[in-house]
Amino acid sequence: MHAFKIIPILMIFCCQPAAMKAQNLVSDITGTVSDDDGQPIPGANVLLLNPVDSAYITGTTTDTEGKFLIPKIAYGHYLLKISFLGYEIPVLSCIAREKIVELPPVSLKENTYEIASVTVVGKNRPIKFEPGKMVVDVSSSLAASEGNVFEVLKGMPGVTIRENGTVSLNGQSGAKIMVDGKPTYVSGESLVSLLRGMPATSVDKVELITQPDARYDASGTAGIIDIKTKKRKTEGFNLSVNARYARNRYNLGNAGFNLAYRKNKINLFSNYSYYQGKNYNDLRIINDYLDPITGEPTGITLEQNTDRSWRYKTHYFRIGTDYDLTDKITLGVYATGNLSDERLTGKTDSEFSSFGNRSDSALSTRNLNEKYPRRYTGGAYISWKPKTDTEWNTSFDRVYHHHPEDQQQYEDFRNVSTGVLPSDTLRGDIDGIIDIYAGETSITLPLSRKIKLNAGAKSSFIRIDNSASYARRANNAWVENTGLSNDFGYNENVNAGYVQTKIDFSDAFAGQIGLRVENTHVEGNVFEYSSGKDSLFRNRYTDFFPALGLNYNFDNDNGISFTYGRRITRPNYRDMNPFVFVFNKYLHEQGNPNLKPALSDNVELAFTLKKLLRIGLFFTYVKDPITKSFLFRDENVVIVFPENLSSGISYGIRLNTADLDITGWWQANLTFAGQYREFRWNLNGEKEGNDFLVPSGDFNNRFKLSKSWLIELKTSYTGKRAEGQYIFEPMWLFSGGIRKYILNNKGSVTLYVDDIFSTFVVGEISRLGQFTRTREKENGRQISISFSYRFNTGSETKKSRTKSDIDESKRINLR
Numbered sequence: 001m002h003a004f005k006i007i008p009i010l011m012i013f014c015c016q017p018a019a020m021k022a023q024n025l026v027s028d029i030t031g032t033v034s035d036d037d038g039q040p041i042p043g044a045n046v047l048l049l050n051p052v053d054s055a056y057i058t059g060t061t062t063d064t065e066g067k068f069l070i071p072k073i074a075y076g077h078y079l080l081k082i083s084f085l086g087y088e089i090p091v092l093s094c095i096a097r098e099k100i101v102e103l104p105p106v107s108l109k110e111n112t113y114e115i116a117s118v119t120v121v122g123k124n125r126p127i128k129f130e131p132g133k134m135v136v137d138v139s140s141s142l143a144a145s146e147g148n149v150f151e152v153l154k155g156m157p158g159v160t161i162r163e164n165g166t167v168s169l170n171g172q173s174g175a176k177i178m179v180d181g182k183p184t185y186v187s188g189e190s191l192v193s194l195l196r197g198m199p200a201t202s203v204d205k206v207e208l209i210t211q212p213d214a215r216y217d218a219s220g221t222a223g224i225i226d227i228k229t230k231k232r233k234t235e236g237f238n239l240s241v242n243a244r245y246a247r248n249r250y251n252l253g254n255a256g257f258n259l260a261y262r263k264n265k266i267n268l269f270s271n272y273s274y275y276q277g278k279n280y281n282d283l284r285i286i287n288d289y290l291d292p293i294t295g296e297p298t299g300i301t302l303e304q305n306t307d308r309s310w311r312y313k314t315h316y317f318r319i320g321t322d323y324d325l326t327d328k329i330t331l332g333v334y335a336t337g338n339l340s341d342e343r344l345t346g347k348t349d350s351e352f353s354s355f356g357n358r359s360d361s362a363l364s365t366r367n368l369n370e371k372y373p374r375r376y377t378g379g380a381y382i383s384w385k386p387k388t389d390t391e392w393n394t395s396f397d398r399v400y401h402h403h404p405e406d407q408q409q410y411e412d413f414r415n416v417s418t419g420v421l422p423s424d425t426l427r428g429d430i431d432g433i434i435d436i437y438a439g440e441t442s443i444t445l446p447l448s449r450k451i452k453l454n455a456g457a458k459s460s461f462i463r464i465d466n467s468a469s470y471a472r473r474a475n476n477a478w479v480e481n482t483g484l485s486n487d488f489g490y491n492e493n494v495n496a497g498y499v500q501t502k503i504d505f506s507d508a509f510a511g512q513i514g515l516r517v518e519n520t521h522v523e524g525n526v527f528e529y530s531s532g533k534d535s536l537f538r539n540r541y542t543d544f545f546p547a548l549g550l551n552y553n554f555d556n557d558n559g560i561s562f563t564y565g566r567r568i569t570r571p572n573y574r575d576m577n578p579f580v581f582v583f584n585k586y587l588h589e590q591g592n593p594n595l596k597p598a599l600s601d602n603v604e605l606a607f608t609l610k611k612l613l614r615i616g617l618f619f620t621y622v623k624d625p626i627t628k629s630f631l632f633r634d635e636n637v638v639i640v641f642p643e644n645l646s647s648g649i650s651y652g653i654r655l656n657t658a659d660l661d662i663t664g665w666w667q668a669n670l671t672f673a674g675q676y677r678e679f680r681w682n683l684n685g686e687k688e689g690n691d692f693l694v695p696s697g698d699f700n701n702r703f704k705l706s707k708s709w710l711i712e713l714k715t716s717y718t719g720k721r722a723e724g725q726y727i728f729e730p731m732w733l734f735s736g737g738i739r740k741y742i743l744n745n746k747g748s749v750t751l752y753v754d755d756i757f758s759t760f761v762v763g764e765i766s767r768l769g770q771f772t773r774t775r776e777k778e779n780g781r782q783i784s785i786s787f788s789y790r791f792n793t794g795s796e797t798k799k800s801r802t803k804s805d806i807d808e809s810k811r812i813n814l815r
Contacts, residue, residue: 027096029070031103033062033082034388038328040066041084041108049079051093066388067449087111105388107327127157127658127669129614131551131561132211132604134656138203141700142712142737142750147244147786148254148275149227150195152203153177154754157656157671157698159208159225160718162762163279163310163778165191169208169222170654171673171696172620173723174569176220179227182379183217185399185436187572189310190373193340197316199256199273201242201788204230210618211549211563211604214498214514215442215454218545218568221600221622230258237261239791246784250309252277256316265324273316280309282777301353302586308346308367315339328385335378344369348584365584366410373403389452391444399436406430411585425473426481426582432466434573450504454514457497464490468579482529484580489525490573494518500547508553516545520570524593526578537593543568557610564603571595571626575642589640596644598624614656618675622648625679627724645681645724652676665704672697677722690722708741712752729763747789754782
């Protein structure tokens with residue numbers, strides 16, 4: 001009996017130290033919470049409960065990356081309850097037996113259910129500010145949400161795009177355009193043709209990136225304009241259709257559709273658009289020739305009046321699919337096409353006079369250019385996301401351009417003194433192929449709770465094969481013009497790698513530092529028919545592009561950021577092509593294979609106030625900027641060609657507002673930039689330059705008359721400015737429109753008038769051996785009416801998986 005009593009007593013004494021030791025053992029419980037697409041959910045409630053009666057013990061919430069930490073929990077068995085509005089609430093079992101317990105990632109499923117109606121009590125701001133960029137919701141603007149993507153960009157704050165494909169961002173030219181992070185690979189008139197073929201209804205938002213970080217290709221001193229297309233976010237079927245008719249001097253219009261279907265793991269999407277129209281350009285140039293030594297007028301004046309029109313017929317299509325191979329792996333493929341038939345007709349009357357208004361000679365030139373560009377792109381990507389904050393992406397792309405062109409030119413010359421009327425006929429057969437292969441891989445890794453690493457590599461291979469054959473009509477036969485004919489071959493390989501680290505120093509202070517390295521190897525060959533010789537040129541260079549960003553938030557609405565980045569502008573492929581394009585007897589355009597890339601350093605200090613106002617101070621220095629120049633030859637022939645200047649400097653202030661509520665029915669957005677611009681170059685051993693203080697801005701007003709009626713009025717202005725050796729006169733325009741929502745707000749009809757007072761006139765003055773005055777008008781007042789309708793079936797589901805795209809902006813400029 002005594003023995004049986006002693007055993008329990010001994011067991012109590014033996015177990016007591018172990019129990020006391022167990023009470024001193026504690027665990028830190030960590031984990032991550034995301035949605036079923038792997039996107040982190042910040043602010044989710046995480047509760048630790050007693051497994052016996054579900055009594056509350058302690059709790060916390062997830063941070064901005066979906067992570068949570070419950071510290072110093074005694075060893076034992078617990079329940080973990082996680083909740084967030086709109087998602088199902090899981091209750092998980094948790095056993096704490098180690099110092100740090102890292103739970104598997106928790107994925108919350110959306111709690112979908114049918115409701116009779118929805119009442120919106122808040123709104124999403126159409127403009128958002130982020131360090132180094134501004135994000136614009138396209139649906140907030142009447143001008144940007146109808147028609148085609150060319151009209152979308154014209155409606156963006158701080159963006160100016162012309163018919164010749166020149167793109168400016170915040171008053172600085174040279175912005176690169178991308179679509180869903182992928183380069184458009186075209187510039188000039190070919191870029192305009194591509195953008196006109198894409199429907200505006202396919203665009204969700206536009207990112208205006210003034211300070212790209214190391215993840216982006218380093219090309220473009222003015223920044224990047226990234227057009228983000230709409231992604232399918234609901235199960236089922238989605239269809240939207242659109243049509244638009246416009247009238248300036250001619251008729252034009254476009255129509256198309258967007259079609260998408262998502263079911264379980266598969267997402268199918270396609271869109272098609274057709275554009276047909278005619279645009280015009282009126283140009284008047286007066287050249288007063290100066291003495292090259294004294295700079296005094298010689299008394300000789302050349303006046304040219306040009307009337308040109310472009311007829312476009314463009315088909316654009318895009319088709320693709322995303323497939324979730326597993327919950328962590330997604331595959332995708334896509335293909336696009338842009339097929340155009342373009343016809344340019346123009347007439348130029350050139351008249352020489354001396355000492356007043358006495359005419360010495362006159363030249364009448366008629367041009368006919370027919371182009372048939374074909375552009376095809378295709379690609380595939382794979383994305384692997386094993387954890388919420390870990391991701392690996394790889395993508396491959398192929399781009400193929402074929403751009404044949406036929407040129408006919410007829411000239412009649414009249415000499416006042418002799419009365420001679422000779423005529424000249426020139427024929428050009430121009431053909432070219434551009435073939436591009438590009439691939440990129442990138443990875444995102446967390447090094448700790450506050451440090452995240454991004455790294456990647458990219459390679460691109462470009463092959464260009466162009467030929468130009470000119471002939472003149474003589475004695476009823478075509479005779480080859482070897483002085484204008486040649487063949488041009490070009491190969492370029494760019495290999496790049498980058499590393500970027502983001503550090504959260506505290507809840508208010510964060511920074512990122514990155515370095516991108518790009519090695520470029522180019523090789524070109526020019527065969528000249530006149531001499532029968534080959535000219536071979538090679539260049540190889542490696543550049544380093546550091547990027548730094550610091551951001552401090554005073555509170556949720558106010559903050560300050562500092563960004564620095566180095567960029568490069570490589571010459572457009574066409575600018576390196578020594579082909580001669582003949583506008584008329586006195587004006588030719590030619591490329592320059594000896595161009596060097598331009599390097600720039602960009603600094604910006606920006607303040608964000610109440611998430612409504614952003615004020616930025618910026619400075620940019622450009623070494624070897626590329627700009628158009630002049631070369632004078634015998635018989636008054638002027639050659640326009642690109643060359644490197646010595647330097648370019650710009651600095652000033654930028655101001656942007658997000659969405660100012662003037663009243664309950666009147667909202668306004670304001671964009672303003674005041675900058676000093678300076679260019680320097682050497683001419684005949686002497687330093688020359690241009691410099692101006694340039695104001696520019698947009699003021700956009702929206703008036704909501706009722707739930708179904710909306711009015712928009714917009715004005716923009718750009719002051720007198722310098723662009724290399726050119727000086728441009730001020731430009732301004734005023735536009736406006738009205739929209740009516742119909743068919744239960746699923747459809748809309750919009751009437752819009754662009755350039756109401758027909759004031760958008762490009763005036764230009766240039767000095768280099770002559771004094772030039774120009775007046776150029778593009779399209780003028782344009783009235784359009786558009787209709788759009790969307791049809792949806794299905795229920796809300798997970799967000800579309802983010803794709804990894806090749807961030808490369810190339811420099812193809814096709815005619």
